[in-house]
Amino acid sequence: MGTHKKEANRKERQGKTGDGMANVKVKGENFYRNAKKIKTLNMFKDGKAQRNAAGEITKAASYQSRDRPIARVEPNRKWFNATRVISQDALESFRSAVQAQASDPTTYLMKRNKLPMSLIEEKPNVNGLKQHAAKIAVESQSFGDTFGPKAQRKRVKLDVSSVDDLAGRTGKMHDTYLERLEQAKLLSGTSGDADQGDAEQDGTLTTARESIFSKGQSKRIWNELYKVIDSSDVILHVLDARDPVGTRCRSVERYLREEAPHKHLVFVLNKVDLVPSKVAAAWVRHLSTQFPTLAFHASINNSFGKGSLIALLRQFSSLHSDRKQISVGLVGYPNTGKSSIINTLRKKKVCNVAPIAGETKVWQYVTLMKRIYLIDCPGIVPPNQSDSDESLLLRGSIRVENVEYPAQYVDAVLKRVQPKHMQRTYEIKVDEHMDANTFLELLARKQGRLLKGGEPDFDGCAKIVLNDWIRGKIPWFTPPPMKDGKGGGASGPVREGREGQLGEMSRKRKRDDETESPQNVGARPTRAPASAGGDAESNPGDGDEFEGFSEDEGGLEVNVEDGSTGSEGGDASMLVAGSISSDDEEGVEEEVLNISKALRAAKGA
Ligand SMILES: Nc1nc2c(ncn2[C@@H]2O[C@H](COP(=O)(O)OP(=O)(O)OP(=O)(O)O)[C@@H](O)[C@H]2O)c(=O)[nH]1
Numbered sequence: 001m002g003t004h005k006k007e008a009n010r011k012e013r014q015g016k017t018g019d020g021m022a023n024v025k026v027k028g029e030n031f032y033r034n035a036k037k038i039k040t041l042n043m044f045k046d047g048k049a050q051r052n053a054a055g056e057i058t059k060a061a062s063y064q065s066r067d068r069p070i071a072r073v074e075p076n077r078k079w080f081n082a083t084r085v086i087s088q089d090a091l092e093s094f095r096s097a098v099q100a101q102a103s104d105p106t107t108y109l110m111k112r113n114k115l116p117m118s119l120i121e122e123k124p125n126v127n128g129l130k131q132h133a134a135k136i137a138v139e140s141q142s143f144g145d146t147f148g149p150k151a152q153r154k155r156v157k158l159d160v161s162s163v164d165d166l167a168g169r170t171g172k173m174h175d176t177y178l179e180r181l182e183q184a185k186l187l188s189g190t191s192g193d194a195d196q197g198d199a200e201q202d203g204t205l206t207t208a209r210e211s212i213f214s215k216g217q218s219k220r221i222w223n224e225l226y227k228v229i230d231s232s233d234v235i236l237h238v239l240d241a242r243d244p245v246g247t248r249c250r251s252v253e254r255y256l257r258e259e260a261p262h263k264h265l266v267f268v269l270n271k272v273d274l275v276p277s278k279v280a281a282a283w284v285r286h287l288s289t290q291f292p293t294l295a296f297h298a299s300i301n302n303s304f305g306k307g308s309l310i311a312l313l314r315q316f317s318s319l320h321s322d323r324k325q326i327s328v329g330l331v332g333y334p335n336t337g338k339s340s341i342i343n344t345l346r347k348k349k350v351c352n353v354a355p356i357a358g359e360t361k362v363w364q365y366v367t368l369m370k371r372i373y374l375i376d377c378p379g380i381v382p383p384n385q386s387d388s389d390e391s392l393l394l395r396g397s398i399r400v401e402n403v404e405y406p407a408q409y410v411d412a413v414l415k416r417v418q419p420k421h422m423q424r425t426y427e428i429k430v431d432e433h434m435d436a437n438t439f440l441e442l443l444a445r446k447q448g449r450l451l452k453g454g455e456p457d458f459d460g461c462a463k464i465v466l467n468d469w470i471r472g473k474i475p476w477f478t479p480p481p482m483k484d485g486k487g488g489g490a491s492g493p494v495r496e497g498r499e500g501q502l503g504e505m506s507r508k509r510k511r512d513d514e515t516e517s518p519q520n521v522g523a524r525p526t527r528a529p530a531s532a533g534g535d536a537e538s539n540p541g542d543g544d545e546f547e548g549f550s551e552d553e554g555g556l557e558v559n560v561e562d563g564s565t566g567s568e569g570g571d572a573s574m575l576v577a578g579s580i581s582s583d584d585e586e587g588v589e590e591e592v593l594n595i596s597k598a599l600r601a602a603k604g605a
Helices: 004-013 035-045 088-103 129-140 143-147 163-187 191-201 219-231 250-259 277-287 306-319 338-346 389-394 406-416 419-426 436-447 458-471 505-515 585-604
Strands: 057-059 107-110 234-240 264-270 293-295 326-332 364-367 372-376 557-562 576-581
Touching (some): 234 338, 264 277, 306 372, 326 338, 389 458, 406 436
Parallel strands (some): 264 293, 326 372
Antiparallel strands (some): 557 576
8 A cells, every 4th residue: 555645546446445454454466565675665664864953963863874894804713723834845756656556547535625635736838827936936046146136127128139039949849749630630540531630621622411320419319418417426437348449439538537537437348249359458457557447248138248347346335434326427439338338237228229339318317236327328429530430330339220322331341350250251252452342242142131133232232331330240450559559440451250269159149049048147157246235236246158257356455554654744544445446457367367267167058
């Protein structure tokens, strides 16, 4: 209700005259006092101004007062706590001790937010500012020049004395940049495709790219990936054992290292059944120098490495015993077997699996145990200019049926596989120098895949060959790096199965299919759980394919240990490191033995 005058106006406006219902208070406009009104009323409640007989204000009302209220910051005990000061030497030794721990791939720095991380980690580059200031102060100007009584710090001192010097310096910087670029290419294992990469960088694309080759790179997929990473405590990076370097997402590793170093990254070398055991073991040995690595074969009834993986996840969960549960995200290239690993761990089909890329569309939560959740992620393909269409297709990241001219990629398959393996797989005579057209023609005639007029169906046959390549029917693998670090990866000299007992795959796969039939399941030897965790919903060792394999021997073990560095400077008791043990040379040798034993057992089955 308004003031008298306003109320009268309202009545007149609305044509309500007389004092009947019009004056009854109804809910709606003007019924309740609003916040502003209440504030005004409260202001008057504090009292009115006092006036003298002449009507002058002697004491202003509180809302009229111009005195500033007394403001004070509430004292805090922390202001007076003892501050600890340590010497530079002590800090240095503390830092180096922590760095030694942190650089060990099987050790984790726990409770990072309770550690003085800014003291431990010296950020290499904070927008260049801090480093730059330190550099000027320490390297280019002496202490005396800068701060002493004869300080001459009037203008910026450049490292060069003349324009020629400056020009020389620029040339040197350019050389270093090129070197770094070359090194990065080598490290990312993409130097083989350097020519095309250069062409693309120059802006001269030789051919138009089919849109299918950009699968796995969309913003949606990357959003899914970041959701998975953000929600996970442990990231399982699934690699294809046939091409671990090609299926390694270095950008994800970098992201984790820089943005989320508290998350545990573990490599899972999946599909080890498709490569010789020696090769799998060599890759495990090589990769575990960087991150903990487990060999795995995903299959609901004939798995390998399942016990070790579950034991490892249990250890991670006990490492974070303060949490209600831990989440484990599975990331990696499409078709590497992320969903299959989840199905294997759960021992039933909980995620859709298909031998084609992009089967998983959105992230998916699966409960493994009360305290361990698994998150499936769609396959991602990190955008890399030097990744050719051919390498993406051969990595299994692209659906072959959507490729327009698949026959053009068969040459690459022939180059990477020994003729004898092609011969054995397709039962046609293949020689060393056979080109793709001749091979496809022979295959088409052998399989009766002819078009109208007796023309061989090149593309149809090419799709068969490429699908067989992706599904592991054609034996191939990337040779692991040698001891001296040479070879291996896409930059290695050959990427084909020249050693080991290859060619057995199709037979073994057939056997796998047989053993997966229900009547065989009951007959399979079963093992007791690897560790006696009470909350296991699935039995880790149960159904492990290989009788001779002792998961406890070859498995990784995470220990929560006091990572006391022995340095006097830092508060060593604060530093708690979690470490994964028993994965050194001995462990790897064990792994070789186990894998070969297991494969022998499988072959003899
Ligand atoms: N031989 C063999 N094949 C495997 C193994 N793990 C997975 N596969 C096969 O690889 C194919 C792809 O498996 P998925 O689990 O769908 O792969 P994914 O990584 O989830 O694929 P996206 O959904 O595209 O991300 C399927 O045909 C599986 O049967 C393995 O250890 N050995």
